[in-house]
Amino acid sequence: MRLAGLRTTVLFMTLIAWSMVSIWPAELGITDVVDGIAFLGNWIPPETSGVMVSVRASLITMATAFLGASFGLAIGLPCSLVASLKLRLSPFPVVTALRASFVVFRSLPEIVVALIFLVVFGPGAFAAMLAMTLHNTGVFAKLLSDRVDEASNGTFEALVSIGASRTTAAAFGILPEIWPTVVAQYFYRLEVGVRASIALGLIGAGGIGQQLINHFKTFQYREVTTDVIVIMLLIGSVDFLSVRMQRKYVQQ
């Protein structure tokens, strides 16, 4: 037992060492780091003349994340009920096919899907929104169908027992029980979506991310600082809103 533990530790430490060697910059000396830190002096003070442009771009980022999470939930939630193994709302092959598609949607990184959509729909936030919708659909459907399967089916059975259709029974017997999870997951995906939307902006999908990379590539570092501050305020606001909303709707 001890030998096995030692072997695991050695293997783990070797993996850490190999990973660090793999990513270590080829020519990085202490003077380079010092120079880099000194160069950050060019980033301050933030350039405020274009702050409204950054704020408008951040609102696009917010809208992208909001639509991606909302459409993802709108599609993923009904799919989670249809794909539940317990509720039997659809034949087994349909359930299997749906569940397999959720795995595909979830496993495809948003950035890869966004690149494809950028080619199809052109640059901008629309492609990012579609990519996030697809990913969120898979995430919501998988997470919530698992939750549906774990939920007590007492009220569902009670409604079926009085002649309600299985769809009605699922909507009123199961949804209220999993609703706290639905709300919590929605706001969590919204938070994640804001960060993802910023990253997607870096590849041309609009919003504050695109603004940031444009300023960076054109050496407008004081504008970059403004963008970073706006991003921090945006993420802080979404986190604050998310916590408040979860407190209001989940803990009732």
Add this chain to the structure above:
Amino acid sequence: MCSNNPILNPQKPHSDTPVDIVTMSGLAVLFQSRNGNVAALKDIVIRVSQGDFVSIIGPSGAGKSTLLRCMNLLVAPTAGAVSFRGVDTRQLTASSRRNIRRQTGMIFQRHQLLARFTVRQNVAMGLFGKYTFWRSAVGFLNGRFDDKDEQAIDSVLRELGIYEKQHQRVDQLSGGQQQRVAIARAMVQSPVLLLADEPIASLDEGRAADVMQNLLELNRKGLTVVCNLHDVDIAKKYSSRIIALRHGKILFDGVPDALSQEIREQIFAL
């Protein structure tokens, strides 16, 4: 009050001949398990007539809940037949099965109510059997159904003494009050048969007596009641007939007075 309420006063048959509500003949239910098939019910022959108050007693695992679920077609028998008001249910379509369930109210030990919703919203859910999904959703979210249905909800709430609490959340009520909400939900669908699966198992003595009294009053107004109970004395006190199950088979079927101590011991023998 509400003595003319058609929901709480189902029409009694005109002739003296009792009308069969549910008949079961040669009924058997097998469940698959890792160790092979397990017989939940065997050779069940039962006739429940209009106006009966039947209590089903027996030890845990005797098949009482399965028997109740066979009556409203939630569990399909492996063998034998269930007839509902003279209709053989074996070849029915899904829609016809739902139609039978609409005529059957059911209440459960754990009430199966929506905890974060009001008493009135929970009672309104009894209407979902007769409505489509969209109509149910619109009515529920608007908090308003047809005038006739709204009157029906008012009637059952008053009859069961919970009208004043209609806007309270059900999770703020006592266990006995919650069970009355569950009865109200079943009654709002104007059932011809009320199935009660251990309705007093989680209640204290006083509240249990209240709930049984509610069921008895509904029965006296003509509603047929089939009730699973674990307490034989309560079964003898309230029902007109007792059916005892043991290992999925009927051990006794008769009037309460015929249930001797010897039979009781056989039913609950270890």
